[in-house]
């Protein structure tokens with residue numbers, strides 16, 4: 001076998017599946033993993049694809065086994081591990097070689113690494129990959145950032161391994177340096193919002209309406225046929241109808257209610273705050289995960305304040321389920337609107353020119369947040385690339401007009417029954433504030449001027465440094 005020109009290091013869940021996907025699409029590939037036993041395990045399980053793969057235990061040998069100019073994909077744990085792997089690889093590389101970080105890296109790190117590596121004469125792309133292990137194996141959505149010239153070198157391979165939406169690969173170059181990892185971060189922020197809102201509607205049906213998991217699963221199955229159709233609704237329907245093989249109980253009831261998180265959701269909230277673009281529904285979802293993690297304290301608080309009566313008995317179950325469907329749709333639209341507005345702002349701030357319609361298009365298959373709604377989002381940005389908020393697009397304005405009253409009813413009803421809806425209620429507050437021509441921020445301006453002489457604008461005069469008649473002290 002002649003030397004392959006592509007290598008992949010990091011044969012964990014994502015890396016091993018991505019390697020098989022690459023080989024399956026006709027590319028020879030050198031593979032490496034820090035823990036050598038995993039190289040052997042991987043090769044043993046590669047079946048018919050074994051002939052396309054060469055395994056290596058040492059970095060030096062791995063790099064020597066790749067033809068120049070090399071393309072080396074790193075699929076390792078995000079953070080300092082990526083820097084450590086880069087430091088281990090670069091002494092053996094040659095100028096013109098290309099490194100790809102395909103993990104969930106913080107885009108700030110990607111900007112830094114791009115500059116450092118390009119200054120050393122290497123190429124560097126930061127590519128967000130979504131789809132979990134099945135996506136990695138059979139077709140992920142890939143969001144690339146870095147030099148367009150370097151992207152062109154790997155575009156065919158990325159298109160080949162990507163998920164296809166009506167034949168079109170869900171892979172795109174989205175701008176220089178950190179653009180790809182930023183979009184992946186916001187993808188995950190939206191994912192957090194979507195997941196949390198689904199969990200909240202589950203909570204209303206379970207704890208408010210007293211429905212059993214399998215029945216709720218059926219409701220999600222039905223919703224999946226309509227405007228909410230998405231991978232996350234589909235898997236939630238399946239999860240709720242799955243029994244635990246060990247006990248025979250509904251599996252959802254044996255899973256501890258403490259959610260993990262690896263960073264991307266939190267970064268999406270941090271970056272939105274840094275840019276001054278509110279993403280309150282996403283932020284609320286991150287907050288909800290943090291609250292979930294503090295289970296011991298939640299239990300202490302429940303003992304202190306008592307267990308509320310969450311049962312809703314005042315209205316018909318079917319009517320509430322319909323309102324919930326609309327509430328979830330409205331909340332989801334708001335979370336997506338916020339996420340896309342943050343991407344737009346980051347693109348402007350960093351000069352990335354990230355095409356928002358293309359972002360929506362490549363999320364339509366392969367990735368975790370794939371959903372039918374993304375068709376309309378792609379059209380909204382294609383029709384008006386300057387669209388400032390999805391909530392201003394005629395198609396989404398129509399959807400919001402048809403659903404926000406139900407979101408309001410559900411938030412009000414659940415507040416009365418102590419059923420927490422952090423993400424859905426944050427979405428509603430955002431919507432109500434965002435469409436309020438006259439807000440209450442004049443009070444804030446008066447307070448700021450009162451205590452700090454910060455000045456305010458007047459409604460009846462030009463200038464921003466007017467002051468109130470309050471004396472100092």
Ligand SMILES: NC(=O)C1=CN([C@@H]2O[C@H](COP(=O)(O)OP(=O)(O)OC[C@H]3O[C@@H](n4cnc5c(N)ncnc54)[C@H](OP(=O)(O)O)[C@@H]3O)[C@@H](O)[C@H]2O)C=CC1
Pocket residue numbers: 009010011012013014015033034035038075076077078081084085102103104105129130131132133262
């Ligand atoms: N799992 C998922 O659904 C998704 C994950 N991602 C991202 O992909 C990346 C990989 O994730 P995943 O495959 O799930 O993770 P795994 O934990 O399955 O694999 C991690 C990989 O990183 C390697 N690694 C860890 N520490 C070091 C180190 N100090 N030096 C060298 N290699 C190291 C591991 O090697 P070793 O075997 O020696 O420990 C292993 O190959 C992450 O950035 C993750 O956020 C992106 C999309 C989806």
Ligand SMILES: O=C(CO)[C@H](O)[C@H](O)COP(=O)(O)O
Pocket residue numbers: 104129130131132188191260261262263264265368
């Ligand atoms: O990127 C992903 C999906 O798109 C990964 O599954 C990621 O780990 C999800 O984030 P978290 O672990 O914080 O829930």
